[in-house]
Amino acid sequence: MINQVASGTAALLLMQIMTVAMAQDDLSVRQNAAASVAAALIQELGSTLKTNMAEDGPEAAITVCRDIAPTIANDLSLEYGWKVTRVGTRVRNTMMGIPDAWEQHGLAYFSAEIDAGAAFEDLDYTAVITEGNQRYFRFMxxxxxxxxxLGCHGPSEALSPAIQTILDQHYPHDQAINYAVGEIRGAVSIKQPLE
Ligand code: HEC
Structure with missing residues (x-):
């Protein structure tokens, strides 16, 4: 009888462990998928920017960060059924780039880790959160x-007069300057609804 109870408890424990392991598995699959989408966005943005700057100069390349980045993010959102966005630590586009409370925590975590010597490529930030009746997996x-x-986000001496004029015109509330190489500029943020 005692044995039966013990083995019953062991079986229950095993089931619980398996359930937790499966849930973790599912999350690590999501995390890997989100990481590759974020990497794809960062990579595509960097290479498009590089090509455009080389071919047409920085003034024309403004459209990459302004129009192409949101388009790529939007395409990825539609392709995967997730919300894919870019947020900034200091923001140029006040409509799109401002981090929400969870994203602000993520950015603060990244800054602290980087100050402590961590490498950018090793960092990500994830959580499962509930809003109303819906659960979400979030990743940054x-x-x-x-x-x-730097030509568009660096100190003012790095900005050409032409760039400065365009920025003044389109972004009168621009905060996204005075960044240094190696400093965190922002994050790719992904939000996926869970069943
Ligand atoms: C040719 C100018 C230009 C260059 C070069 C440039 N950006 Fe931008 N960036 C912009 C503009 C303009 C915006 C505002 C886009 C918008 O309206 O959504 C922006 C917005 C952003 C945002 C969104 C948050 C915010 O501030 O609104 C991030 C993140 C960002 N840039 C990162 C980068 C990174 C990283 C690089 C270098 C790999 C880079 N940018 C190079 C012009 C540029």
Missing amino acids: KPIVTQPLC
Whole structure:
């Protein structure tokens, strides 16, 4: 009788462990998928920016960060059924780039880790959250400032007069300057509804 109870308890425990393991598996599958989507966005943005800057100069390349980045993010959102966006630590586009509360925690976590010596490529930030009746898987990957970014996000001496004029015209509330190479510029943020 005691044995039966013990083996019953063991079986129950085993089931619980398996359930937790399966849930973790599912999350790690999601995490890997989100990581590759974020990497695809960062990679595509970087290479499109590079090509456009080389071919048409920085003034024309403004459209990459302005129009193409949201388009790529939008295409990825439609393709995967997830919300894929870019947020900034200091923001140029106040309509699209402002992080929500969860994303602000993620950005603060990334900054602290980077200050402590962590490498960008090793960092991500994930959680399962509930809003109303809906659960979501959330994922963030940091975006680092590269030399290529300084012409539009660097200190004011790095911005050409032409760029400065365009920025003043389109983004009167621009905060996204004075970044240094290696500093966190923002993050790709992904939100997936869970069943
Ligand atoms: C040619 C100018 C230009 C260059 C170069 C550039 N950006 Fe931008 N960036 C912009 C503009 C303009 C916006 C505002 C886009 C919008 O309206 O949504 C922006 C917005 C962003 C945002 C969204 C958050 C925000 O501030 O609104 C991120 C993140 C970002 N840029 C990262 C980068 C990174 C990283 C690089 C270098 C790899 C880079 N940018 C290079 C012009 C540029």
